[in-house]
Structure formats: structure tokens, C-alpha cells
Amino acid sequence: MELSNEFNLKEIEQTTKNYLSKVDLKKLIDDSPDKMDKIMFIEGPPTLNGEPHAGHLRGRVFKDLWYRFNTLNGKNVVFNAGWDTQGLPVELQAEKELGITNGKSEITTQEQVENLVAQCKKIVAKFHEKWIDVDKKLGMSFNQENAYWTYKNEYIEREWKLLRAAHENNILTEGYRVVAYCPSCQTSLSHSEVNQGYEIVQDPSLYYKVKLQDEDAYFIVWTTMPFTLVTDAMVGFNPDQEYVYVETNNEVWIIGKTRLEEFMKEIKVEDYKTLKTVNGADFEGKKYIHPLLDNISALEKMSKQENYHIAVAEKFVDVNTGTGIVHLSPANGEDDYNIAMKRKVEIFSPIDDEVKFTDEAGVYAGMFVRDADEKIVQDVKEKNALVKIGKIKHKYPLCWRSKHKLVWLARREYFYMLDRLGDKAINAAQKVEYFFDQPKNRFLEIIKEKHPWCISRERFWGCPLPIWKCVECENIERLFSRKEIVDASDDLPDGPDFELHRPWIDRISIKCKKCNSKMQREEFVLDTWHNSGVAPFASLSDDEYGKKIPAPFFTEGIDQTRGWAYTLLIENVILNNKDTAPYESFLFQGHVLDEKGNKMSKSTGNVLDASDLLTEYPVDLVRFYFMWKSSPIETLNFSVKELMxxxxxxxxxxxxxxxxxxxxxxxxxxxxxxxxxxxxxxxxxxxxxxxxxxxxxxxxxxxxxxxxxxxxxxxxxxxxxxxxxxxxxxxxxxxxxxxxxxxxxxxxxxxxxxxxxxxxxxxxxxxxxxxxxxxxxxxxxxxxxxxxxxxxxxxxxxxxxxxxNGKIEESFDMMNDAVSVCAAARMKGKLKRRWPLNRAIICIEKGEREKMELLSDLLHTQLNVHTCDIIELEHHTGLAELLEMKKADIPIVPKVDLQRKAIGPKAKQDLGKLLEIFAETDAETIIESLDKNGTFTFDINGNKISLDTDDFIIDFDVQEGFAFFKRDNLIGIISTVRNEELMSKGLLKDLARRLQSLRKERGYNPTDMLNTASILDLEQESLDMLKDKTEELAFLVRVKQVNFTKTCKEYKDDDIDGQKIKIAVE
RNA sequence: GGGCUCGUAGCUCAGCUUGGCUGGAGCGUUCGACUGAUAAUCGAAAGGUCAUGAGUUCGAAUCUCAUCGGGCCCA
Missing domain, CATH: 1.10.730.10 (Isoleucyl-tRNA Synthetase; Domain 1)
Known part of the structure; x- marks a missing residue:
């Protein structure tokens, strides 16, 4: 490889890649005696459901930087790639590609599941190729051969080991979770899916009344989903708001005060009387009688419980809608469910997979829940509990796919009960180094919440939950390994080496040990976060895991605080039942935004494709820019212009x-x-x-x-x-x-x-x-x-x-300041840097002479002057400075002006005259007097006005033939007068520079010795000046001779301070 | 709606803990200069309601509170 004469980053990149492709770098590192200290890196696996964009690159650069930094520091870094392959996004993509438009409800046969899984694998393979391509372009050092894949059998079996540990440590439980559910697609939707689909829709607006058990009064409750009355468990009040008792039609109603008037207008009641006002908190615990108990016998049973059908005071209740009183259906609302959990209220969820009421729902059994709305309103009316039924238009989420209205349902799921971990997770998190406080605090806060983690998903493409239930006796078998499954089975249609995915795992036949009936696998797969969070354990062998985890450094985007970083930690704590994180440090990275600070998104079209970016722009530059521009945790506004x-x-x-x-x-x-x-x-x-x-x-x-x-x-x-x-x-x-x-x-x-x-x-x-x-x-x-x-x-x-050498560094910095100040002074005097000058004077702080003189030779050359005086000054303003400078024989003249504000009161009506006299007074005279007496006295027709130093603004200027510049306490003064010798030296330098740039233009090497340099059309005066200097000029431009008559072929026109000349070299 | 967090020049940041001279630096911009490696460099200039408002104080970018705006996560 040869160093090119041209700077071309793209070419350099290619040359280096070609070279490296012929070198087995990994082997060289493995064999290197300097790099024996083996450390582990665990890659945060990118999900293979899309192409990498500019934002992904930043994270990858951090990782590779860390790899290279550590390798150079004597480490042998195990730097395996990893790929996240399962999860909803991939599955949805596969559905789309297979033309499945109605979601899960269309996937009923095992063949269809098999097709879906095959399609998922295809997608993963496709995007894997794209990512590999970008990794190559980017110069990622990943070991791709040893990459881990989250869907591989070995990986899944390792993941099951964690599940076993969770079970054995009593962390794994069954329970309910409220999810958004599309009745048409028969699928639950994630939050981001729900957020995609908000639209204005029309719903019923039902006001109904429920009687208090121990008072002759009614709560007036509002809902837009009448069917949820079936699962009604509580009504909510805002504890901090006022509610009123009002009398109307011989009944006492309780309504939120804020909405009272509006509400009465809405139901067209004019005749009512307010009896008293109370706080929402006062209703806490009051029992009420649900109007439809006769129709729903199971609900009637529930209502006998102490904490069922009571009023609760909860802050989230909004008093600005409805009546300020809401009814709570834990089976059909997230907030409702959470409150029920908090208050240990039993969940009543008589709804099946097709979103129809079950037998438990009494007279409503078999109805699709939303179709029950009408009947329920009718029944409420019959029970004399109807206040008003109307219609309302409001924002409500629809399924992004089927446009069907979503409903919230409590579904049976599997959970990790994180509160049972005690403080282990927090302690583990506290031991980790986060480099920056900002993400650390947030992370710790999240971990302190100890929310139950729902690990099950009603999907196909994921790590299956290896738990079987007997359809008859509900006996449970947990089979956390292939061997256990094989041993327990009585039929293996795909043999003992079946793939550990759906549908294959669902074909296995297992008989109940207790009653010999058929056992049915719990048809869940695990949350994809569970899948990736187990990576340190699942991607390594027991031996590697034991020795190398915790690993020194993990890094991922800030959005992974509650994502990967969280699940990694939780799962590692569960696995070990001990307060250890799988990482010693975790760097959270800020996101990449576009030039203007906007989020990159497909809809705005400002997404930069990673592959395109790396093809078009130099990779070294992109990488450097990402690291150089901002702190790792900050967002980075990516600008190609700035990059270049x-x-x-x-x-x-x-x-x-x-x-x-x-x-x-x-x-x-x-x-x-x-x-x-x-x-x-x-x-x-x-x-x-x-x-x-x-x-x-x-x-x-x-x-x-x-x-x-x-x-x-x-x-x-x-x-x-x-x-x-x-x-x-x-x-x-x-x-x-x-x-x-x-x-x-x-x-x-x-x-x-x-x-x-x-x-x-x-x-x-x-x-x-x-x-x-x-x-x-x-x-x-x-x-x-x-x-x-x-x-x-x-x-x-x-x-x-x-x-x-701190002393030299200090001296040098001083010298550079001095040179810079003198350069500024030259500027003021219009003197080029290459013209030598006679004299410079530099005024510095007291006590710094020694430092400055340490480099005095260098100072001379840098200043390009013959002599240079260094003068220490104690004072840096006004009279004191001026006097000190005069004393040091610095060629200055005083500059004196009046401090108008101060002299006004002293001169009063004589101010005009005083100004006149002042204008005629020599500054020197004033200074002398101030120096001697501390005052200067104006005699205005006998009226003596005495001014002291503070009444003057005193500054200095340099004498003719000098120029100066002052910055802070540093003053540089240079002589501007040039004699013939100086002029000719300057001319010499000017000519040399022009000839030198011509040499370059003509493509000569700096070290080449040329024959002749020619300069034509110089004025006689200039020629005389150069008489004795031709040899010096020849040396400066590296030629054998200089001549002033025509000898060369190609001349170039040039201009030197107004003289038109021709120059040539050959 | 909740939690965390950020807001100082066009950009990246320093200053904030412990209030106190005129709020700094680098990049970028403009003009000028220099340049026999350089799209380097040097000089000058322009560019700031320190997000906004209130409070504490003799004095606030700094401390307190509120508001607004951005980000991430959660709901």
C-alpha cells in the first residue's frame, strides 16, 4: 500500500478494505501476545424487520469504537453479532406479505401457522442481509460467524432455563391483563398499534342511576360503553373535587359540582335544588346496588363481596366529563383494572375469545359484547335506572387493520411478579456504571416500580411457553427442556428433533399424569423482550456465562431503558436469584434526529438510509462525525453539510x-x-x-x-x-x-x-x-x-x-498570545506578516518576563522583527498604566478626554468654556499635572475649576511610526517604518512566495531543484533593491539561478503591490 | 395525564455544586491577511431577552416556584 498524493477518503476506504480482506485479522489478534485478556461483549440485537437507517449507525459506531479502543488496550474482545428475530413487527409483516388482512382470526390451521413462520424466517433472512451489508460498509468488527439468533432452538432452550428459574423462585404466575383487543382480527394490540388508530366515532352516551345501599340517594353515572355494566365493579370519584346532592322529582341525585349545570341542561331538568356539597373522598367505601343484578346471577354473587360495588375515590377521575362519576369495569379498562389490582378486587370477566359474553353473563350470554349495548340500555330502562340515553362523538381507537372499534378485555396471561424479587433488582441496578446521571435516575425509577411483567403473548412467532394444562383436571406440566417434553410425550409427529416453535410444539401429544386425558399447551409465546433480554445467558454456554458475565460494557439507545436494559437486568436477577446485573456498565445513547432536530420518520420522509449514506459519504467521516459532534446521551441533529x-x-x-x-x-x-x-x-x-x-x-x-x-x-x-x-x-x-x-x-x-x-x-x-x-x-x-x-x-x-514540561507549555502559550497581538498590530499598520520589521515592544504582566524570555529566539522569528523589547507592567488602565509606559520609554502619546458626567456638576455654567480650553490644552500638560499634584486646574476667567484623575478618561496611543494592539493585559507595539533594507527583504519574500506558488501550480515537487526562476517587468527601483539578494531568492525558491531577463518559455502574469510583472520557473 | 430529563450565539458546549468584575470557548458566517502539506492557519467583525414569568437577595444564567417548549419512557 502506498500513500497517495491525493486526499480521497472514499479511495482510502476502499484500499484499506481490500487490504483487510486479505488479512486474517481475528487470528492475528488471537495470536498476539499483547492481547490475551479476554473480555465479553453482548450485542443488543437489532430487530430484523427493517432496513438500517442513519439512526442505527450511531449505536453501531459506539460499539465498534469500544471494541477497537479495548483491542488496542490489550484486550481480546469477544465481539459476536446478535440478531433479534421474533416478535410482533415481524409477524405482522409476514401476515401482510401472505395477504392476511384480518389478522389472527384468519390463521386457524397448523399449515397456516407453518406458512406464517416460514414467511417470518424469510423476512428475517432478507433484512439480515441488509444489516450485514451495512455492517461491512461501516467497518464493524463483529464476528458474524458466531452471531446469536434469538429464534434458534438452542437459544430457545436456554431461554426456557430462565423460565424454570423464574418458576422455581416463585416469580412466574398466571393472572389477568387488560389489553386492547380487536374483535374482528381476534388479536390484542400493542400500545403503539392502538395509538395509530384514533378516529372520531359515534358512541352511545348513557346516564344511569345506582342507588346507595345505606342512603336514600342515587349516584348518576356516565358511560359510553353500556355493555361494560356487565363487568361493573366500582364507581369512581375524584377525591379532591366537590360533589353535590340535588333534589329533583322527589329523588336525591349525586353529581359532580363542575358538571351539574351543564348536565341538567343536557337532560332537560330545570327544577332541581341543591341540598349539600361534599368532597369526592367522602364517598369512599359506600356500597351501591347495581341495577342489573337480576339479569346477571354471577354478578350478584360478586356483589356480595365487601369491596364490590362500592364507591372509590381515585385521582384519575375526570370531573369535566359526564357527571364526574365514572363506573369501573376492571375486565374492560386498564385504569379500572389497575385500581382493582391495587384494591385486591376480584376480576369478573365473562367474555370469551370471540368477544362474546359467556354463560356467566346471565341473560347476555352468547352476545357479541358491543351488540349487547342496546339490550342493556333497554334493561336499565326497565329497572327504572335510566336517566338519559343519547349519542356522543369522540376520539376512540380503531383497529389499524380492520377499522373495527377496539375493546379492552382482561385476558388470562403469564406474569413475572417483580415485587417478589424484593430489592434485588434495585441493588443490582445501583451497582452499574451509567457514565451519565440523566439516564441512571430514570432507570432506577423504572426498576423501583416493580410492575408485574406480562411475559405471555397470544401470537405465533416467538419462543413458545412450555406449559401444558390438562383439559379435564387442569393439572399443570411445566416442561422446560426438549428432553422433558420428549419424555412426557406419547406421540412426536415430527420426531424428537422437532423445531421448538409453533406449530410443531403444538402437535406433540401429552397425556395427563393424573387423569390420562389430553393435555393442551398454553397457547402463548413469550414477549419478545423476554427473548432478547436473556441474550447474555442464552447466547453463551454455562461455562462462558459463568466466567464472562457480568460483561464490562453494554450500550443501546435511550429508548431501551425500559426495553432491553431493563429486561436484561430483571432476567439476570431472576436467573441467579441474586442482585447481579449482566453488565458492569451501560451506556444509553441519544437518538439521531434530522438536520432541523425533527424525528426521522417514514411519514415525513426524512429518513436517511444507512446504506445510501455510507455509499455516498466517507465512512470515516460519518463515524467521526457521530462521535465528535455531541455527547453520547444527547440527541444528535444529523447534517450532511456539517459532516463535510x-x-x-x-x-x-x-x-x-x-x-x-x-x-x-x-x-x-x-x-x-x-x-x-x-x-x-x-x-x-x-x-x-x-x-x-x-x-x-x-x-x-x-x-x-x-x-x-x-x-x-x-x-x-x-x-x-x-x-x-x-x-x-x-x-x-x-x-x-x-x-x-x-x-x-x-x-x-x-x-x-x-x-x-x-x-x-x-x-x-x-x-x-x-x-x-x-x-x-x-x-x-x-x-x-x-x-x-x-x-x-x-x-x-x-x-x-x-x-x-508545564513550564515550557506556559511560555509557549504566552508567546503565541504575544505573536497574535503583534499580528493584530501589523494588521492595523497594514504590514504583511512576511515583511520583516525593525522593532516590536511587548508589554506583559509583572513577573512574567522570565517565561517570555525563555523562548525569545523563537519569538523574534515568529514576530519577524529585528529587535523585541519585553516590558513588564504593573498597571493596566488609565493614568497609572500611561505613566508606567512613559517611564519605560515606550513610544506612546497620551490620550485624554473628559469624564463628562463627573465634570458637569463641577463646571456648571462654565462647562462650555471649559471644553474650549480643554480642546486647546496639550494632553501632556494635563498628564504632568495629574502626575505631580493629582489634579489639573482650569482657569476660566478667574474661576478655578480643579479636576482630579477620575474626571479624566486617560488612555494612550502610539507615536507616529508605530502601531499597537491591546488584548486583556497584553500589549503589542510594532514599528511601521521600513528602511530600504527592510523594504527589499519584504520584496524578496513577496517574490519568493509568488514563485513558490507558481512551482506548485506547475506540479513541481517541493524538493525538486529547478534550473531557473525568471522575473520580468520589475521597476528599476525594485531591481536595485534585489541586487544583492538574488542568491537568497534562489535558495528560497529552490532554483539554481534567478534572472530578470527573458529566458523561460511560459510566463505567468502577476501583480505585486500594484507592479504588473511576469514570472516563470523551469 | 404521570415519571425522568434537557433548554446559554446558527451549531457543539463551558459557566450553575458554593449567587458577585463586562456571560466565555471552538466550529460556522462575513471581511481582511497568510500559505513551497492543507477545504489547514492568522486577524477582525457580526451574532445572546442565558426558554418565559414570578419569588428570595444589595445583587440571579446560577437558588426556589410556576409556565412554555423539546426528548425518552409509561399511561
């Missing part, structure tokens, strides 16, 4: 310094491996600039290392940027350039010292940058150093404390 600006410049600079190094060091036949920094140090070849750079480098290395460890990757990238641009490129290279151009054999050692330093800095930069931008760093390393077959086999640099 600063990050490009950084990589470009690094490349060009490598090129510069090669061009120069090759010319001197420098061998990196022979001549090192320690050699230069031993030989005493290091000057202050070298010491300074090396010192900065050590700090950069230290910084980057620490920051990477703390996941402050953006700061780490910025530390690299700072050193590369501000220290190496901006200062070190230009300062040492003249030394490198000097061909003198006697100064060769000095040149070698510089080469060694640049080489040392570049090699370390390559390594520091490698985790961010693997291709270019690999390329630069291989083409410039290449001691090993890959940069990954190198060792992460360690700061050499003996090279740190």
Missing part, C-alpha cells in the same frame, strides 16, 4: 501532515525505526518547540484515554482535533519548516529529531483516531509506519511523564 465541513478538515489535515512528513523525510532518507524521540532526547537535539509539542502530546494521550474510558467520546475526539490542528498543524509544522528546508549536512541530526517527533506524534494520533475513523487511520498507519500488519495490533499509547 469541520470533520473533513480534521481528517484532511491529518492526511496532509502524513504526506508532508513522507515527502520531507524521504528526501533525507530518514528511517522511523532507527531514529526515535528518545534518541533525539539523549543527543540533546530537542529545542523548546519540540519539548512543547511532546508535552502537549502526552497530555492529549492522557486526556483521550481517560475520556474514552468515561464514554466522553465527543470530548476525546475534540482533544485529538485540538492537538492535531492547534498544536501540530498550526504551530509545530510552520515553526520547524525552515529547519527542514535547510539542506546543510551538519544540521541533519536536527532535521532527524524533527522527523522523529512528527513521526511519533502522527503514529500516536493514528492510534488515538483509530476507534473513530478506522479506515483512514489504518491506511495512514500502514503506509507511513506499518510495523505491524494492522494498526489494531498496536498498543494504545501511554503518556510519558518525563516528556511533560
Amino acid at each position: 465541513s469541520r470533520p473533513y478538515q480534521i481528517l484532511s489535515t491529518l492526511f496532509h501532515i502524513h504526506l508532508y512528513f513522507r515527502q520531507n523525510s524521504q528526501y533525507d532518507v530518514f528511517d522511523i525505526n532507527q531514529t526515535t524521540v528518545s534518541w533525539a532526547k539523549e543527543k540533546g537535539l530537542l529545542g523548546p518547540t519540540d519539548t512543547w509539542l511532546l508535552s502537549k502530546l502526552q497530555k492529549t494521550v492522557d486526556n483521550c484515554t481517560e475520556l474514552n474510558k468515561k464514554c466522553k467520546f465527543h470530548e476525546s475526539a475534540k482533544a485529538v482535533e485540538d492537538f492535531l490542528i492547534n498544536s501540530l498543524s498550526q504551530i509545530y509544522i510552520p515553526i520547524t519548516k525552515p529547519e527542514l528546508w535547510d539542506d546543510d549536512e551538519s544540521k541533519k541530526n536536527r532535521r532527524f529529531a524533527i522527523y522523529a517527533i512528527i513521526a511519533n506524534a502522527l503514529k500516536q494520533l493514528d492510534i488515538l483516531l483509530h476507534p473513530f475513523s478506522p479506515f483512514i487511520s489504518e491506511y495512514l498507519y500502514l503506509t507511513t509506519f506499518g510495523n505491524k500488519k494492522s494498526i489494531l495490533l498496536e498498543n494504545w499509547p501511554k503518556a510519558d511523564k518525563s516528556l511533560v
